[in-house]
Amino acid sequence: MNKKAMRPESRMMSYGYNPAWSEGAIKCPIFQTSTFVFRSAEEGKAFFEVAYGIRDRAPEEKTGLIYSRLNNPDLEILENRLRLWDQAEECAVFNSGMAAMSTVMLSFLQPGDLLLFSNPIYGGTDHFIHHFLSKMDIKYLTFFPDQSKEEIIQLIEDSGYADRLKMIFIETPANPTNDIVDISMCAQISKYFSHEEKVILAVDNTYMGPLWSHPLQHGADLVLYSATKYIGGHSDVIAGAVLGSSDYLRKVKGLRTFLGNMAGPWTGWLLLRSLETLKVRMEQQSYNAQKIAQYLDTHPLISKVHYLGLIPSEAKEYPVYKRQYRAPGAMISIVIDGGEKAAFRFLNQLQLFKLAVSLGSTESLAQHPATMTHVDVDPQMRQKIGICSGLVRLSIGIEHYEDLIEDLNQALQAVALS
Ligand SMILES: *Cc1c(COP(=O)(O)O)cnc(C)c1O
Secondary structure (H helix, E strand, O other): OOHHHHHHHHHOOOOOHHHHHHHOOOOOOOOOOOEEEOOHHHHHHHHHHOOOOOOOOOOOOOOOEEEEOOOHHHHHHHHHHHHHOOOOOEEEEEOHHHHHHHHHHHHHHOOOOEEEEEEEOOOHHHHHHHHHHHOOOOOOEEEOOOOOOOHHHHHHHHHOHHHEEEEEEOOOOOOOOOOOHHHHHHHHHHHHHHHOOOOOEEEOOOOOOOOOOHHHHHHHOEEEEEEEOOOOOOOOOOOOOEEOOOHHHHHHHHHHHOOOOOOOOHHHHHHHHHOOOHHHHHHHHHHHHHHHHHHHHOOOOEEEOOOOOOOOOOOOHHHHHHHHHHOOEEEEEEEEOOHHHHHHHHHHHHHOOOEOOOOOOOOOEEEEOOOOOOOOOOHHHHHHHHOOOOOOEEEOOOOOHHHHHHHHHHHHHHHHHH
């Protein structure tokens, strides 16, 4: 059988692990160890030479196990399995999504450089750029999903820092409104401003990956995840991941070694377990979300449903949606008539949906972006990007969709009666 031709879901149970390493155990054990015993001093020397880049790895030479801040079997197997979904050369796993985002930015940006990012963006990423990178004298510019390539190029040129543009960081679909940013358009912008050094295009694919979107295939250099979300999928672990070419990942892993923000073996093991069911979970979530979006779209108390599956075929973003995404996903935002009061009444009334932030898990979640995940965003900006007081974000889980609809229905009825 041609293993390379097999789909990722067929390989998630065994890829990269050999039962002979562990007494025939069918599952990879948790390598709960801080350090690894070298067979000889010569071997230890060789491992360090490769790990610290003192010499290149020989063609058949493997990176040896040294110390769990550098590498650990649970992490390496996890990284190899994640690579299959995005068809990436290399992967690095972190102890949180934010560790992945911040380490990537710190790996490629220096004082005086310019960073361009899409808006809206995850609150933690926004905070890191505004409050930390700016202190390091890293300049930033932001653009909106409805801006054209020409407008964005003009924006960069008008900034006076065009020759220092080093990274374009985008999040698509944007949280919480599902606005789409065109990845290949951003790749063209990155190319336009790349001279001796490539302007890195990094995509936070947490909302759609790694099943429904593969940004590397649309011209991105790096794809990032909060693995806390769909990859973990059970609301019981915090982790992050970055994927891309070996050249870029060498840099990212180098900094990870010295910041020490890699994930531990227990996190690696939990994520290996999660990856086995990634596809069935995400497919069920998207199936449920499509049913729920249809129901919400006709409800008289709801003035707007933000969901990729409801984008009309004549809309400007429709071709980008079709090109970039294999499914409409499982994140829905709704605008309830009656502002914060009605939204809170609705949230307090939900029973099967849990009132919590985060997303992508087996259980369905609901939250209020304006006062919760996006409370730190400037109020004027919140208005501009559509985070109004009646907006509620739903993450759809794997429960029966009819039970979820019944829950939404009874909560909306309570709003109507108040
Ligand atoms: C949750 C999230 C993050 C941050 O990930 P953590 O695992 O919470 O650190 C970054 N980007 C997006 C889109 C997220 O949803």
